[in-house]
C-alpha cells in the first residue's frame with residue numbers, strides 16, 4: 300500500500316453526518332497502524348463494527364464488478380458479536396444454537412488453538428494446518444465467491460487468550476493474497492493497546508489486515524465507541540466504483556463519542572500506556588504462570604494485558620470438567636466475592652465443554668495491583684477446587 304490519502308474519505312462515502320471532530324479522530328486512528336490505513340467509519344458497538352467491516356468488504360467487491368463475492372469465512376471458537384450478522388460469523392456453538400434459524404449461511408474453519416489442536420499437532424512441530432484450512436475452504440467454496448476472511452489476532456472469550464504461532468497470520472495473509480480475499484482483523488477486544496506495545500494486535504504479526512474492526516477500549520468505557528478502518532486500495536476502489544457504502548446509523552460518529560476517542564488517545568500517548576501495558580503484561584504473565592501449581596489449571600496463555608486460563612479435571616489428558624459443574628462460573632463467583640472481576644466462559648473444546656476465565660485488567664494497573672489480583676485469583680481457584688471435591692487443593 301502507498302501512503303495514506305489525506306482525510307477520511309470513507310466517512311463521506313458513508314453519507315453519514317460529518318463533523319470536524321469525527322474527521323480528525325478518523326485521521327488519527329488511520330495512523331495508529333504501522334502501515335497507515337486510509338479510511339475510518341464509526342459505530343456504537345463491536346457487533347456493529349464487524350458487520351460494518353463485512354459490508355465494507357462487500358461494497359469493495361461490488362465496486363470491482365464482482366458481485367458473486369459475498370461469502371465470509373471465519374473460525375470456530377471465534378467471537379464477532381451478538382447481532383444476527385455478527386453471530387453468523389461467530390463460531391461459538393453455545394451462543395449460536397438458540398438463534399440458529401435466523402443465522403446466515405456461514406463458513407467456519409478450525410481455530411488456531413494449540414492447547415487443543417484440531418489436527419492433533421504440537422506447537423513448533425506442526426505445518427500450520429489450521430492456516431492451511433483457509434485455503435481448503437476457499438477452494439471448496441470457490442475462490443470467486445469469497446469476499447473476506449475474518450479473525451481475532453488473539454482470541455477473546457471463546458478460547459480465552461489463545462495466541463497463534465507467529466507464522467500463522469503470515470500464512471493467512473499469503474493465502475488471502477493468492478485468492479484475492481480480503482482479511483478483516485476483528486480487533487474489538489485486542490485493540491486499544493490491550494496486547495501491549497502496539498495499538499492494534501495485528502502489528503505483532505507479519506500480516507497487515509485490509510480492514511480492522513475496533514471497539515471496547517477505544518472509548519475506555521466512558522462512551523460506547525467502535526468502528527472500522529480500511530486501507531487505501533479499498534477507499535480508492537469504492538471511490539471509483541459503483542459501490543455505495545451504506546452502514547451508517549443515527550449515532551455513527553456522534554461528537555460525544557469522538558471527543559471520548561480523542562481523550563483516550565491523548566491519555567494513551569501522554570502516559571505511554573502501550574509501553575506500560577507491555578511491561579506490566581509481562582509481569583502479569585509471569586504471575587499467572589505460577590497458578591500451574593493448581594492441579595485444575597491446564598493452560599495459561601495470552602499477550603500483554605490479555606490472558607486466559609483454561610481449567611481441566613485431568614491435566615495429562617486435558618479432560619474438561621463436566622459442564623453441569625460450571626467450574627468457570629464458580630471461579631467467577633469466588634473471585635467476585637473477594638473483589639476481583641474475571642470474564643468466565645465455556646465451550647472451548649469444540650463447543651461442547653471446557654472452562655476458562657479471561658483476565659483483562661486495566662492497562663494502567665501497577666505491578667502491585669497485578670499481584671493483588673493474581674493472589675485473589677489464586678485463592679479463588681483453591682476455594683473452587685476444594686468446593687468441587689474434584690481436585691485436592693494445595694492451599
Ligand SMILES: Cc1ncc(COP(=O)(O)O)c(C=O)c1O
Pocket residue numbers: 343344345346347349378379380381451455456485486487488489514515525
Ligand atoms: C472480538 C470481538 N468482536 C466483537 C465483539 C462485539 O462487541 P460488542 O459487545 O461491543 O458488540 C466482541 C465483544 O466482546 C469481541 O470480543
